[in-house]
Amino acid sequence: MEGKLSSVAKNFTPSSIQELSQLAQKCNAINLAEGFPDFPAPPCIKEAAVSAINNDFNQYRRVQGICDQLALTMKKTHGLNVNPLTDIAICCGQSEAFAAAIFSIINQGDEVLLFDPCYETYEGCITLAGGIPVYVALEPPQWTLDPEKLMRSFTSRTKAIVLNSPHNPTGKVFSRDELEIIAEGCRRWDCVAITDEVYEYITYDNQKHETIAKLPGMQERTIITSSLSKTFSVTGWRIGWAIAPASAASAIQNIHIRITDSAPAPFQEAALTALRSPIEYFETLRGEYELKRDFCMKLLGSIGFRIQFKPQGSLFLFSELPKDCLLSDVEYVEELIKQAGVVVVPGRGFFHGNESCNYQKRYIRVAFCKSGAILNAAAQKFGELINAKACPKILY
């Protein structure tokens, strides 16, 4: 009966990130692995959802108001003119928006460029749609984009490039220059840019997130995907969207209808409240996460890490293991669980290159979207180990 599985399904393996979370739960370890907050969602947004349920917003629906609000935001933040009636599809999270975007434009055999390292789910979507993922490695330690390497990766079969900025796992925010380079590639090779901008409001040190869609010649060839999840700490609500030229948005909407039919109705209503949040909300969000980022950097510093790339955005710190550490990423993570009761993610799952680069097994990703109590608890555990000078395997 195993022969009945499609060849696509057989190639897939369980999400390593989810597996680690389960291990952490079993060991009752402090979870700095999976990228969701452990602090509550904003009360007024929860209230809006409760209210929606009570007011019978519980049947299939598509809340046009979300599109109206998003169009306003696109104009205000990026200067983009988006038609809320034709250019936006509401989906079950950015996950579904991305999947629908891929299914909407990828034909069998189309190549899709991805930057390496990257979030593990993109490849699966692309393969499911019959596309071929092609990786362009960002160069450590600063995760720089090599323009020539990028241009060499485009072929006549390239249909799209995926751009996740702010970036998971590195925390990189692609600069305007880098966006220009990518845009040039798209224009020259007539490709589509599919963006994942879920961390768009989480940038640091006065860095601003810019969408590639605002560059010349790009709006007509960009599909923007994003969601409520990270901005409003409601990763479990599954409200996301795709913003694209009308033909693509329409295709995405139609595919979404066949995949899930509707995003959860009461949360669509709550999204209206969320998206109308005052500017202070976003400033506070940024400020709080920046403090957590700084704390996390100190935390790793205290056990011998030398952080070569300071996250410019996202909820993650991606760091190479200390030079003196001879362990691989996986071995280090296991030791960290056993000795310190803290879980992080081994970086190898984010790398896909054919190159046998040693560095791909030398990184760990730490999620700092956790409450102060949790971060302090982690600090305490590390402190105990340092004071006791215990465990040479994780202290350097």
Place this chain on the structure above:
Amino acid sequence: MQAAECTWTHFEMLRPLCFKSPSTTPLFFNFSKHFQKGFSDSSFFRSNRRISNYPSFMATISSLSTHKDPVSTHDATPNITHQPVQVAKRLEKFKTTIFTQMSMLAIKHGAINLGQGFPNFDGPDFVKEAAIQAIKDGKNQYARGYGVPDFNNAIAARFKKDTGLVIDPEKEVTVTSGCTEAIAATMLGLINPGDEVILFAPFYDSYEATLSMAGAKVKCITLRPPDFAVPIDELKSTISKNTRAILINTPHNPTGKMFTREELNTIASLCIENDVLVFTDEVYDKLAFEMDHISMASLPGMYERTVTMNSLGKTFSLTGWKIGWAIAPPHLAWGVRQAHSFLTFATSTPMQYAATVALQAPDSYFAELKRDYMAKKAILVQGLKDVGFKVFPSSGTYFVVVDHTPFGLENDIAFCEYLIKEVGVVAIPTSVFYLNPDDGKNLVRFTFCKDEETLRSAVERMKEKLKKK
């Protein structure tokens, strides 16, 4: 972490899915053309697809706009004559669903909507309250991808109660965003491009779309009035060792047919004989009025080859919550889970907690649900008969299919258009549920998942304004 859980590494077929050199087997013939750049999609689709002949009024309705012709409100942007974002060929023909189109027309004409299958009354308080509590308790972050453990357990318990089958909630239950996603994940996870899949027409419209996304070759068997019985001889000649899967929706949308034990037994033996998988959509299982609902998975020898799909929405009048699930033996559940993880990653967390409570509802809830719907059905069916439709018996679901030809309109779409504009009632033209639209041209579907007053008003309007020719 290692990919330790993959237990199929010894299979030779484990190589990355590659379409650069299409297989030379005949099954891939229809798709090798598909790979060529610049291939015109129309001839590809004409060869093994239904003919898309929607009349003009549907084509002009935009899926996203409340206006008939979307008006661009762009400021002056550079004149774009070349549209670089080209929609994938496989999906160019899948435009707005008929449901959206009809609903929009209904609003425009102030018509009573007996078309789209969602209730105009709300779900039970005890389920809504459970969702509210979950939100307040902070259950707002990612759930485990294949389902909140308590919910998986509740699904397994419910399945045992309904079928007697004991299943492992950890390995055999996958939670999805509605049954719609369960279907999509099952197709994408278990169907290879070129695989043959048998569908019974008329069928819920998302089946064909997702089979197309999976690259399947659809073989259609038409169920015909008055009783929409399975044509056994036709089934026997259609099913073969080349068949990968057969999709069964029971109770059946749109006809209300429920597959009998005899029919299921026959299908089962053919599936065992030819090593065929069965995918069942059982979302209306609690709306079984004229006979007991039977799950294919409960027949001897069938559990190991069946994916049983269901959802919360219809049973609890919460269609917008999008909570569904797929039950399958581990080797099939695996494929469903993989595809699911790339389609939506996880399902709405607070709603899963509420659904756990819902599935544990006492028998009285389901008994009352049936009673209420049977009363509604009586109003509609009698009303439709009085108006002059030929009404076909519907054993389950909240749909009933009727023959509209006594009213002299040329086909189902013309009839529905007339019904909205001149009578002020919405029905769904069934031709869209067939591969060959002609098979449905005499039939339209009404729903009775509306409060009694709405049903009575609709019947009154039809009695008043719909005259036999």
